[in-house]
Amino acid sequence: MSDVVLDVQNLRVEFPTRKGILTAVDDISLQIRQGEILGMVGESGAGKSMTGMSILGLLEPPGRIAAGTIHLSGDRIDDLDDTAMQSIRGRRIGAIFQDPLTSLNPLFRVGDQLVETIRLHTDLDKSAARERAKDLMREVGIPAVEERIDNYPHQFSGGMRQRIVIALALCAEPELIVADEPTTALDVSIQAQITALLKRLCRERGTAVMLVTHDMGVIAETADRVAVMYAGRLAEVGTVDDVVRRPKHPYTSGLMGSIPSLRKDVAELQMIPGSMPRLNAIPPGCAFNPRCGHAGPRCHRDIPRIDSTHTGAACWLGTKGEVA
Amino acid sequence: MIAFLLKRTANAAFVMLAVALLAFVIFRFFGDPVEMMVNEQATLQDRVELRERLGLNDSFVVQYTRFVTNAVQGDFGISYRNQQDVMVLIKDRFPATFELVLVATVISLVVGIPAGVITAVYRDSRLANILQLSSIVGVSLPSFVVGILLILAFSVSLGWLPAFGRGETVDIGWWSSGLLTPSGRAALILPAISLSTFQVTLVMRLVRAEMLETLRADYIKFARARGVPTARVQWRHALRNCLMPVITLTGMQIGNLIAFALVTETVFQWPGMGMLFIQAVTFVDIPVMAAYLMIVSFIFVVLNTLVDITYAWVDPRLRDDTARANG
Numbered sequence: 288m289s290d291v292v293l294d295v296q297n298l299r300v301e302f303p304t305r306k307g308i309l310t311a312v313d314d315i316s317l318q319i320r321q322g323e324i325l326g327m328v329g330e331s332g333a334g335k336s337m338t339g340m341s342i343l344g345l346l347e348p349p350g351r352i353a354a355g356t357i358h359l360s361g362d363r364i365d366d367l368d369d370t371a372m373q374s375i376r377g378r379r380i381g382a383i384f385q386d387p388l389t390s391l392n393p394l395f396r397v398g399d400q401l402v403e404t405i406r407l408h409t410d411l412d413k414s415a416a417r418e419r420a421k422d423l424m425r426e427v428g429i430p431a432v433e434e435r436i437d438n439y440p441h442q443f444s445g446g447m448r449q450r451i452v453i454a455l456a457l458c459a460e461p462e463l464i465v466a467d468e469p470t471t472a473l474d475v476s477i478q479a480q481i482t483a484l485l486k487r488l489c490r491e492r493g494t495a496v497m498l499v500t501h502d503m504g505v506i507a508e509t510a511d512r513v514a515v516m517y518a519g520r521l522a523e524v525g526t527v528d529d530v531v532r533r534p535k536h537p538y539t540s541g542l543m544g545s546i547p548s549l550r551k552d553v554a555e556l557q558m559i560p561g562s563m564p565r566l567n568a569i570p571p572g573c574a575f576n577p578r579c580g581h582a583g584p585r586c587h588r589d590i591p592r593i594d595s596t597h598t599g600a601a602c603w604l605g606t607k608g609e610v611a
Numbered sequence: 612m613i614a615f616l617l618k619r620t621a622n623a624a625f626v627m628l629a630v631a632l633l634a635f636v637i638f639r640f641f642g643d644p645v646e647m648m649v650n651e652q653a654t655l656q657d658r659v660e661l662r663e664r665l666g667l668n669d670s671f672v673v674q675y676t677r678f679v680t681n682a683v684q685g686d687f688g689i690s691y692r693n694q695q696d697v698m699v700l701i702k703d704r705f706p707a708t709f710e711l712v713l714v715a716t717v718i719s720l721v722v723g724i725p726a727g728v729i730t731a732v733y734r735d736s737r738l739a740n741i742l743q744l745s746s747i748v749g750v751s752l753p754s755f756v757v758g759i760l761l762i763l764a765f766s767v768s769l770g771w772l773p774a775f776g777r778g779e780t781v782d783i784g785w786w787s788s789g790l791l792t793p794s795g796r797a798a799l800i801l802p803a804i805s806l807s808t809f810q811v812t813l814v815m816r817l818v819r820a821e822m823l824e825t826l827r828a829d830y831i832k833f834a835r836a837r838g839v840p841t842a843r844v845q846w847r848h849a850l851r852n853c854l855m856p857v858i859t860l861t862g863m864q865i866g867n868l869i870a871f872a873l874v875t876e877t878v879f880q881w882p883g884m885g886m887l888f889i890q891a892v893t894f895v896d897i898p899v900m901a902a903y904l905m906i907v908s909f910i911f912v913v914l915n916t917l918v919d920i921t922y923a924w925v926d927p928r929l930r931d932d933t934a935r936a937n938g
Contacts, residue, residue: 343836369841377838384836389829393928394851404837439927455837 291360292462292495293319293342298355298365300334300341300519302566309566311337311350313519314592319463322493324486326510326527328501328542330563334519335499339465341365342497343382344372360462378408381456381494383485385468387448391440397424397451398436401458408459423454427484446477453485460492467499478502482509503546507531515539518563518574521593523600535600537579573602619919623912628679630908634901635678687902692894697902700887705906706786707777708876708883712868714803716861719810724850724857726811727818731826732845742815749812758805758878765801773798775880802879806872810864817860821853828852855925862918866911 300312312334319325327335340346342357344367357365364375376382384390391400401420405411411419417436424432427450440448449469456464469485470478486509489496498510506513506527513530515522515538523536534540544557561578570576572587579586581604591601645662653661662668666677681687687697726746730739766774778794780787789795825831826849834844873885880886884903891899 345832345835373835373838373840375838376836382833382836384829384833386829390833392830392834392848392852394926395848400837403839407838407840441928452833455833458837 290321291318292321292323293317293497294356294358295338295342296356296358298338298341298357299353300337300346300350301353302350304349306567310353310569311519311566312341314355315516315521316355316593317514317521317524319495319497321462321495322490323512324489324496324498324510326506326513327497327499327516328503328506328513329516329522330501332563332566333516335501335516336467337519338516339467339497339499342463343376343380343465344369345376374408377404377461378459379461379463381458381461381464383449383452383456383464383466383469386472387445387452388472390452391448393440396437396439397443401436401451401455404455404458419458420454423457424451426488427451427454427457429454445473446481449473449477449481450484453481453488457488457492457494461494463495463497464489465497465499468501469498470505471500471502478505479508485509503531503542515542518569519566520574520590521601522575523602524593525598525600535604536575536602537581537604538575539600541578615923616920619916623916626912627909630905630912631679631682632675634682634904635675637897637901637904639674682905687905688898690891690896690899692891692896692899697898700899701884701902701906702785703787704882704884704887706788707881708869708872708885710788710790711799711802711806711872711875711881711883712865714799715807715810715868716865718803718807719814719864720857720861722807723811723814724818726815727853728822728845728850730815731819731822746812746815749808750816752808754805754809755874755878757808758802758875761801761805762878772801774801777882802875802881805878806868806875810868813860813864814857817856818850818853821856822849825849825852851925855922858921858925859918862914862921866907866914869910870907 295315295317298312298315299310302309302311315334315338317325327338329335337346337350340350341352342364344364346352352365355365356363359375359379364372367375391397395403398417398420401423402413402416405416405419406413409416409419421432421436424436429435429447429450435443440451443451453469456466464485466485470481473481482505485496485498488494498506500506510527512525513527514524515530515536517538523530523534523539525535530539531543534543538559541557541559545559559578564570564574564577570587572585572589573579573582573591576582576586583603585603589603591603593599593601645658645665645667649658649661666674669677685698687701689695690697690700693700726742730742733739762774765772773794776798777789778796778798779792780789780795781791782788789799822845826845828849831844831849834848835841839848869884871885872881872883873889875881876883876885877889884906887899888903890896891903
């Protein structure tokens with residue numbers, strides 16, 4: 288287990304509000320190994336981005352980590368202050384955000400933003416950092432780098448901007464990249480290029496990736512393992528193959544059934560009835576029980592958890608008769 | 612960029628022509644210039660001759676063209692009151708007003724911008740609350756009250772700074788500067804502070820509002836995710852995105868300051884254009900008033916144009932449209 292880059296144990300993220308404490312992330316444990324891409328899927332508000340932000344130490348106040356630990360290559364990082372986190376963000380954890388159109392500062396040349404990040408995290412001088420910035424831009428597939436390095440973000444297309452964001456995430460060769468919906472804002476044709484690029488670069492470097500998305504297609508193409516989140520909890524964790532082909536959790540099966548396919552001629556898409564509960568109205572027991580066709584008395588009583596192997600489904604259905 | 616400059620300059624010229632028309636109408640139709648110039652004993656014959664000599668019998672268009680042609684050459688006629696060239700009067704007074712406004716603007720930016728950032732970044736701190744509270748006081752107090760209070764405190768009670776006048780000045784060409792002598796600088800402090808009080812609070816509130824907005828932007832969060840230190844994120848990445856409205860405001864306000872410095876100039880007996888204008892109004896000295904109108908408008912128009920050009924300089928997105936248009 289020495290190659291575990293990210294180790295999250297029993298993470299809980301809370302938002303104190305006037306009406307009481309909302310639990311956005313509830314008791315999540317997951318691990319990502321070197322060179323592994325873990326996909327995090329779930330509906331909006333399931334807590335997947337929130338998990339990513341707590342790893343980066345960028346939770347918006349009043350959000351806070353209420354319980355659990357986060358270790359990065361063996362170093363605990365969830366209890367660091369902001370100054371200490373500054374030297375981890377960008378250096379040991381890179382980030383890619385959803386919207387490349389707004390991730391870059393419009394008033395600074397892309398080269399300056401790259402050089403700034405490189406110089407913050409390495410000892411390179413200005414001209415060496417600029418050379419490194421050019422190399423990175425070439426690596427992420429920007430043409431005519433010599434010219435483009437002095438362009439402003441608005442002079443690039445969305446896909447090109449996301450490539451630059453990836454270059455920014457890779458500046459200091461981080462151990463982990465948190466990619467929060469990196470392709471959601473892009474055209475479908477560009478999405479595949481960007482995911483392929485991300486996958487290749489991380490494979491080459493052995494970078495671990497947490498790929499947050501709601502797009503099962505992206506997960507199936509890119510990730511090694513996948514974690515399904517529902518209402519702040521993990522519903523199922525496993526290899527992409529297992530989760531996509533042999534989903535164990537009724538929510539995961541419902542999720543797979545609701546993906547349109549071009550090949551199969553399905554008369555009507557399956558859908559999960561109802562919607563995800565709001566954070567202040569999560570039912571007792573399994574959070575999915577109001578929408579689940581298999582729910583038994585136990586599902587309304589006890590919260591199911593994934594066992595300590597960190598693989599499998601958080602569902603009482605696993606063993607026959609146990610839902611009763 | 613050149614097309615942009617040409618377009619802006621043409622706009623500016625058009626505005627100035629319109630202002631000149633206004634100034635000319637005032638000049639021509641508020642009272643009879645001949646009545647103002649001749650003495651009591653002048654005969655009707657004298658008056659008709661003078662009218663002919665001044666070209667007042669020419670058509671409106673001819674007179675307007677002559678007015679504009681003269682104005683472009685800096686000739687606004689002769690003051691009724693002291694029979695001096697109006698342009699000479701204004702040349703004498705302009706440096707005083709300009710230096711006052713310049714220093715007041717610098718104060719408003721140097722104090723207002725950091726105060727705005729601080730109140731936005733440390734929102735609930737004691738310092739931010741004190742700044743916010745004093746900004747309300749600053750906005751509410753009329754500048755002549757501030758001026759009188761400053762005189763009372765620093766000139767009358769403490770005796771540190773002069774209460775009126777410009778102190779010693781040094782002539783650089785036709786420009787008489789008070790910035791180069793100790794007494795000139797001392798005399799400048801109180802009026803400049805008094806003139807800038809309102810400005811400081813305006814800049815501070817604007818920067819604060821813009822900062823609060825900008826700090827929520829994705830690129831700020833992303834800058835933090837890149838590991839950029841918090842202070843650098845705030846003072847470099849966020850502040851630069853807030854400066855656009857500050858530039859507009861400052862540009863516009865410099866014009867306002869020049870126009871409304873007359874209150875401060877009156878309180879501090881500052882020998883600037885404001886004082887000149889007040890005197891001109893008292894004596895219905897229309898050439899001076901018309902010239903003042905033209906010059907203040909000219910300053911407004913020039914500043915507006917400069918502000919637009921500065922926009923293009925600060926925000927590359929605006930620059931690019933014209934760059935692309937030029938191929």
